[in-house]
Amino acid sequence: MTADVPGMSEGAKVSPFRDPKVRALFFQILVIVTFLAFVYYIADNTITNLEKRGIASGFDFLSQNSGFDIGIVLFVDYNAQTSTHGDVLLIGIINTLAVSLSGIVLATIIGFVFGVLRLSNNWLVNKIASVYIEVVRNIPLLVQLLFWYLAVLLELPNVRESAKIGESIALNNRGLYFPSIVPEAGFWLIPVAFAVGIIATIFVSRWAHKRQDETGQPFPVISTGFGLILGLPIVAALVMGLPFGFEYPAMGRFNISGGWVVKPEFMALFLGLSIYTGGFIAEIVRSGINAVSHGQTEAANSLGIKPNITMRLIIIPQALRVIIPPLTSQYLNLTKNSSLATAIGYSEIVAIFAGTSLNQTGQAIEIIALTMLFYLTISLIISVFMNWYNSRIALVER
Amino acid sequence: MSEAAKHMNDEVAIQINGMHKWYGEFHVLRDINLSVHRGEKIVVCGPSGSGKSTMIRCINRLEEHQQGQIIVDGIELTNDVKKVDEIRREVGMVFQHFNLFPHLTVLENCTLAPIWVRKTPKEEAEATAMKFLERVKIPEQALKYPGQLSGGQQQRVAIARSLCMNPRIMLFDEPTSALDPEMISEVLDTMISLAEEGMTMVCVTHEMGFAKTVADRVIFMDQGEIIEEAPPEEFFDNPQSERTKLFLSQILHNG
Numbered sequence A: 001m002t003a004d005v006p007g008m009s010e011g012a013k014v015s016p017f018r019d020p021k022v023r024a025l026f027f028q029i030l031v032i033v034t035f036l037a038f039v040y041y042i043a044d045n046t047i048t049n050l051e052k053r054g055i056a057s058g059f060d061f062l063s064q065n066s067g068f069d070i071g072i073v074l075f076v077d078y079n080a081q082t083s084t085h086g087d088v089l090l091i092g093i094i095n096t097l098a099v100s101l102s103g104i105v106l107a108t109i110i111g112f113v114f115g116v117l118r119l120s121n122n123w124l125v126n127k128i129a130s131v132y133i134e135v136v137r138n139i140p141l142l143v144q145l146l147f148w149y150l151a152v153l154l155e156l157p158n159v160r161e162s163a164k165i166g167e168s169i170a171l172n173n174r175g176l177y178f179p180s181i182v183p184e185a186g187f188w189l190i191p192v193a194f195a196v197g198i199i200a201t202i203f204v205s206r207w208a209h210k211r212q213d214e215t216g217q218p219f220p221v222i223s224t225g226f227g228l229i230l231g232l233p234i235v236a237a238l239v240m241g242l243p244f245g246f247e248y249p250a251m252g253r254f255n256i257s258g259g260w261v262v263k264p265e266f267m268a269l270f271l272g273l274s275i276y277t278g279g280f281i282a283e284i285v286r287s288g289i290n291a292v293s294h295g296q297t298e299a300a301n302s303l304g305i306k307p308n309i310t311m312r313l314i315i316i317p318q319a320l321r322v323i324i325p326p327l328t329s330q331y332l333n334l335t336k337n338s339s340l341a342t343a344i345g346y347s348e349i350v351a352i353f354a355g356t357s358l359n360q361t362g363q364a365i366e367i368i369a370l371t372m373l374f375y376l377t378i379s380l381i382i383s384v385f386m387n388w389y390n391s392r393i394a395l396v397e398r
Numbered sequence B: 001m002s003e004a005a006k007h008m009n010d011e012v013a014i015q016i017n018g019m020h021k022w023y024g025e026f027h028v029l030r031d032i033n034l035s036v037h038r039g040e041k042i043v044v045c046g047p048s049g050s051g052k053s054t055m056i057r058c059i060n061r062l063e064e065h066q067q068g069q070i071i072v073d074g075i076e077l078t079n080d081v082k083k084v085d086e087i088r089r090e091v092g093m094v095f096q097h098f099n100l101f102p103h104l105t106v107l108e109n110c111t112l113a114p115i116w117v118r119k120t121p122k123e124e125a126e127a128t129a130m131k132f133l134e135r136v137k138i139p140e141q142a143l144k145y146p147g148q149l150s151g152g153q154q155q156r157v158a159i160a161r162s163l164c165m166n167p168r169i170m171l172f173d174e175p176t177s178a179l180d181p182e183m184i185s186e187v188l189d190t191m192i193s194l195a196e197e198g199m200t201m202v203c204v205t206h207e208m209g210f211a212k213t214v215a216d217r218v219i220f221m222d223q224g225e226i227i228e229e230a231p232p233e234e235f236f237d238n239p240q241s242e243r244t245k246l247f248l249s250q251i252l253h254n255g
Helices: A020-053 A085-118 A123-137 A141-153 A189-215 A221-239 A264-291 A294-302 A307-343 A349-361 A364-393 B052-059 B081-090 B106-116 B122-135 B151-163 B181-196 B208-214 B232-237 B242-254
Strands: A163-165 A169-172 A175-178 A180-183 A244-247 A260-262 B012-023 B026-037 B041-045 B067-072 B091-094 B169-173 B200-204 B217-222 B225-230
Touching (some): A085 A264, A085 A364, A123 A264, A175 A264, A189 A221, A264 A307, A294 B091, A349 A364, B026 B052, B041 B052, B041 B208, B052 B200, B106 B122, B122 B151, B208 B232, B217 B232, B217 B242, B225 B242
Parallel strands (some): B091 B169, B169 B200
16 A cells, blocks of 8 residues: 555665664664663672672672571571571571561451441441551551551560460560460371361362252351361360360569460561551452442342352452452562561561671672562562462453 | 233233332432233333333332332332342343353353352253253353353343243343444344243333334333323324424434
């Protein structure tokens, strides 16, 4: 077509300066060259400076002794005298993951509950949800963390005046103390029963599906499963004659020893992150449910489908399509925001590794690079998982 | 009563007595009185905003009425949720915008309500669904998703979905208004064949050809009131009120 237009024939000579393809190529080459030159300059500069100051680069410091104590250590043995900066990194990673994962779970629960409440027709419920959402979304997270840590948890009574439930559970400004379970002979049956409960629930759910397909009768899978998973371990415990003892936290004059404890630093970060992110998730859930056209509810109503089934089989599956992508960014935000713990002394990766270890070794580049690499890896894993889930529930269009 | 009623009998399917409805201050429906006999086909027409959709949506309580009485299949519509569910099970509805469930296949759209409301075994529900999909002439689309179908096909699936509940009454809320012209006839054909089988039908529609061939009575509404109610021949050839005449001249002129 264009070839017929006078002066626009394909063979017409175009000056390379006016050809968009040539221009595009030229600018891309320019950008790449500039970028590489910049990287070279920075790297060269850094190496020269490090050499001048006599700082050794490399990752040897990871096997050096760390020599400092860490407030919260989970799952691994740590000792300031013998452990290394590599151990510090490991503990930082574990602590970050612990607070992020538990925070993601709680934030999701809070978010879904308040998102649904925000849609309620009940005036009071609706307003309570609105106030919560507006308050937490409009106060900086760091302020909220300081609030939970300094204004709430550290203001709890001291050890001697602990708030107690019975003699065994105590809450004070050192944390929440409760008895630990000490297994005795025959304890093995309880986790076995728990596992059996889970497996049985899977089978019950399959059987219930099949029965509904064949006879049309639905079966209360959720309550049955709940009963199996909780009930079987209880039965097992009774059969074996309660094969465990409790180690009660011993209330000293100034301290408590024994038992299990949740430290205020963890509590503050866990609550602060979950409550803050929960507010954002609530808005995401609300907009997701609102995005499902009212016609869907009407169609379900006109077929006589009950509201709870409409919600479960029609509204939620469609709302999830809208909810998942922004929910993913909230999960990423929560994980990355856990680095603010450095302000309240929770021993996560930024506080102990990019903080104390860096100060002691001076290996800023290596330590910051490792820290960034860690966050990048976690974030990409979350993203990949959520994208996979999102594509699984995506709508089929033509 | 109309002499054109071939399938009608004396049993009353829908009885509306002195029904009023308000949206806040706005009086949408004023003193609606209507009785529909078993097997009767009613076409409701009128200018937009006349309350015709609202009226039929009151029949399965997608909208609540504030005054008067609606009795469907001998059950009075009240706030009693159980009664409402009972009525909704017996009354099928087809919407202007189809309202198919986009995340479920055509077959799943049709079996969802039988399985969860009527507690029908899956195999039986699927067999019934296929039977009705064949009736609306799209059994080959059963495993596709609504988004993959044309508008006319989607509306026929919506009709099949309602029929799977074996309703005794079918409500149609402007079923062809959202369709491209060439797809209107495939939906109307389905509705005509349904009418021939003796289904009780209340249709809000502007398809006057459909009204002439199928309706036992045509109802004209304006500003929330029933203005005129007559068999189609009488309604089109000899309308009584000025408003009906004006409406007919506009709609027939365009059609």
